[in-house]
Amino acid sequence: MSSADxxxxxxxxxxxxxxxxxxxxxxxLLGERVRAFLIFICVISVFGGGVLIGGIRVIDAPTTLAVxxxxxxxxxxxxxxxxxxxxVAAVLADHVDPERVAHSRSWEIGTLxxxxxGMLNLLALIDATHRSVIATAPSQGGKEGNPA
Amino acid sequence: MILADVIAFTPFIDPLPVWxxxxxxxxxxxxxxxxxxxxxxxxxxxxxxxIPREALGLFITIIVGMVxxxxxxxxxxxxxx
Numbered sequence: 766m767s768s769a770d771x772x773x774x775x776x777x778x779x780x781x782x783x784x785x786x787x788x789x790x791x792x793x794l795l796g797e798r799v800r801a802f803l804i805f806i807c808v809i810s811v812f813g814g815g816v817l818i819g820g821i822r823v824i825d826a827p828t829t830l831a832v833x834x835x836x837x838x839x840x841x842x843x844x845x846x847x848x849x850x851x852x853v854a855a856v857l858a859d860h861v862d863p864e865r866v867a868h869s870r871s872w873e874i875g876t877l878x879x880x881x882x883g884m885l886n887l888l889a890l891i892d893a894t895h896r897s898v899i900a901t902a903p904s905q906g907g908k909e910g911n912p913a
Numbered sequence: 914m915i916l917a918d919v920i921a922f923t924p925f926i927d928p929l930p931v932w933x934x935x936x937x938x939x940x941x942x943x944x945x946x947x948x949x950x951x952x953x954x955x956x957x958x959x960x961x962x963x964i965p966r967e968a969l970g971l972f973i974t975i976i977v978g979m980v981x982x983x984x985x986x987x988x989x990x991x992x993x994x
Contacts, residue, residue, distance in 0.1 A: 803955045803964065807948045813925075818941060820928040867928035870938040875928065878945060885952040892956045 774900035784890040785848050791893025795900065804889045812847050812882035816854060819867040819875015826855035843880030846887045851879070946975045 775783075775794045784791030789805035792798075815823060826841050827834035835842065844851045867875055922930055931937050950972040951964070958964045 797961075799961045800955050803951060807952045807955075811945065811948045814944060816925050818929045818931075821925055861926055865927050871928035874938055874941050881945060881949065885949065888956055889952065 774897050776901065777894050777897045780897040781890055781894045784893045785846070785886070788848060788886045788889065791890060791897070795893060795896055797896075804886075808847060808882050808886045808889070809850070811878050811885065812850065815875045815878025815880075815882065818878060819871050820861075820865060821854055821858045822861055822863070822866045823872060823875035823879055824851060824854040824858045825876075826852075826858070840876050840880045843883040844876075846883030846890075847879070848886065851883065942979070943976070946979075947972050950975060 774780075780791045780794055783794060787805070788808035789801035789803070792801035792804060824841070824844055825838050826845075827838045841855070844855075866872070921927070931941075947968075950968045954964050954968040954971055958967055
């Protein structure tokens with residue numbers, strides 16, 4: 766894509782917010798459509814795979830957002846990084862019969878998948894935001910690739 | 914028993930009933946490694962055309978590393994017994 770075709774880079778906070786709301790959306794805003802598509806497919810597939818393996822109750826949200834309840838369920842910190850899909854899944858999980866919860870390896874693998882999905886989205890979010898900052902900086906605008 | 918589990922299974926609500934061969938849980942780590950490799954290389958590669966090849970290389974590296982680590986740990990456990 767030539768520099769003339771490249772869209773005007775959005776502000777970094779907007780990029781970060783959209784990258785959390787929809788995995789890959791940060792790259793989409795920056796004109797990196799293939800990269801955005803790959804991130805979206807991978808993050809959603811891993812999250813969906815985790816819910817498929819362990820059942821929706823692997824999304825185990827704390828009852829309040831205070832520190833202690835959150836530290837008792839630390840995997841949710843990773844899971845919620847996937848975006849609103851994890852919050853919706855947590856709400857739906859509360860309405861599922863507690864008897865249908867996974868045990869042992871089903872629980873472990875399902876939790877691992879969903880938390881890794883969130884952490885992969887965090888990596889993509891940080892990188893998209895960084896690219897947005899570089900693209901909007903006057904002296905280094907439009908730099909290609911990862912500067913790291 | 915297995916048939917009853919499969920019939921009663923509701924996708925995304927019930928846990929997946931796939932644990933009859935004991936090694937099945939380890940197989941489920943393969944798609945996770947593939948996704949990690951693709952996302953990592955999607956972030957790191959400057960050119961999109963290089964992503965498939967580099968992701969495949971990283972995927973193989975992760976799998977070989979995990980198998981080597983498992984073999985080493987199994988050897989240590991056997992030696993300690």
